[in-house]
Amino acid sequence: MRKLLHLTVLTTVAALGSAQAKGVTLSFACDSVGLGYDQCKKGADAWAAKTGNTVKVLQVPKETGDRLALYQQQLGARSADVDVYMVDVIWPGLISQHLLDLSKSVPKTVLSQHFPAIVQANTVNGKLVGVPWFTDAGVLYYRTDLMKKYGYTSAPKTWAELATMAKKIQDGERKTNSKFYGYVFQGKNNESLTCNALEWVSSFGGGDIVDTSGKVTINNPKALAALQAAQSWVGSITPEAVTTYGEEEARNVWQAGNAAFMRNWPYAYAAGQQKGSVIAGKIGVAALPGGPGGKSAATLGGWQLAVNGYSKHPKEAVDLVLYLTSSAEQKRRAIEASYNPTLPALYKDAAVLKAVPFFGSLYDVFTNAVARPAATTKSKYSQVSNAFASSVYSVLTKKAKPADALKSLETQLARAKGRGW
Incomplete structure (x- = not known):
């Protein structure tokens, strides 16, 4: 377990001069599989440039079990070291007590654009603990x-x-x-x-x-x-x-x-x-x-973005989550790295279907996964x-x-x- 704590920290910094000094620094435990890390960094860079904040994108274990163990150790210690976590679809019930309730921070009009079943998977005892980012199916x-x-x-x-x-x-x-x-x-x-x-x-x-x-x-x-x-x-x-x-x-x-x-x-x-x-x-x-x-x-697989309930910058962390899970960002990730959107509308988007043709033909596979x-x-x-x-x-x-x-x-x-x- 001790090895899991040695995360390699790579920092993305927005080049905004004096504006950056007024911003906050967030830590984001994201992805390490395939093109995942690079895509996380690219999205975080864009948000940082837009807001004048800084994001440290953390290199996490590739194996989901190792990643969960690390998260549970950090959250169990009420650590504020990580502000935003990338969370597996099966984890909300396991760590919900440590995650920020996003019910009042995420507009219902935004949630209604996602697949309802995935939103439900992120809702534990009436508490919204994650926002859908990309879905998966074998x-x-x-x-x-x-x-x-x-x-x-x-x-x-x-x-x-x-x-x-x-x-x-x-x-x-x-x-x-x-x-x-x-x-x-x-x-x-x-x-x-x-x-x-x-x-x-x-x-x-x-x-x-x-x-x-x-x-x-x-x-x-x-x-x-x-x-x-x-x-x-x-x-x-x-x-x-x-x-x-x-x-x-x-x-x-x-x-x-x-x-x-x-x-x-x-x-x-x-x-x-x-x-x-x-x-x-x-x-x-x-x-x-x-x-x-x-x-x-x-x-059924897929990942969501959640905010650490012990984060010292919850407002900015929520804003980062909303940016990364937005339609524009999900579309970019679908086109560049074939990540399945959690927004039904993008499965009819011409640019997405041109880049990843099977998204259209296998739509039922993704929406009716086990x-x-x-x-x-x-x-x-x-x-x-x-x-x-x-x-x-x-x-x-x-x-x-x-x-x-x-x-x-x-x-x-x-x-x-x-x-x-």
Whole structure:
């Protein structure tokens, strides 16, 4: 934990001469994944130039679990070191007591422009603790050139189709590239694996781990079939090292031209299209495959901006949040870095759709994504997610049979529920 406290501080300063001396200095714990840091800095720079204030953009841990642990440590100590936090969609219920209530600071006319479900996710016991910044849902990336080369005209609709296509392409490409694999995803034992595995289970019709009434539903035949399928990929179409992959590790393999398919979040599109990328211009994006019957499922992700309840500059911090979550800034980030807006109107914006065409075709994927059971399990969500990810990890590493893993998981979750959630 001590290592997490050593944040690398990079400062963005507005060049406004004497006006700057009258401003305040804010600290912003933002992003470290993909183009995230640069985009955070660019937005903070613009606000600083506009207001005459200064923003220190903090380099935070890439892993969401490490980031949450750091935030909880700081907030638990009532530290004012950070003014604005970038918060995962599943965190409001975990840290709401430490965040500023924005109900009176954010006009209702502004909130009404965002997806209602995301606003609701940021509302805890009537307290608005975050403003939606960008939303997320898992998507399938594929190499358009390789699809054509091996005779495929459309993305796989089922996981079985993906396995078949990935194997054919892998076998062909291995003749000249021994590092090539058919499919990569996030298999590391953390929240990323929870997101991936929830997609598998849900797409097979196996439910959402815990249903909205609080009942533990994970141990069922369809969830079992999903985990059996995923286990069969590892060492076949997927490298065994996938159990060490987070978002960036999977993206690095994909962007190096060493995979036919990848599951990731929308941010990976802009990163892959950058100048110098070997796969630029060869990237297709589709809904994730479904289980038997073809039902696709994508885990809801996304991030919000929240103000530290112990901030010494709450007024300025709120102003920074409102600027960064505005339509103009969300549009810029969508065009430059393929971040999904939380404003429905931007999904019809011509400039946005030109830069990120799949935002239009996959609009339903983003708006109907599967939520993790954070709202139901409340303060126990981390325990539920950790147990789920660990069980799936034991399956992927072949240390446990899927049936045994699900039975054990059911027992763990039932015990947690018995203590209340």
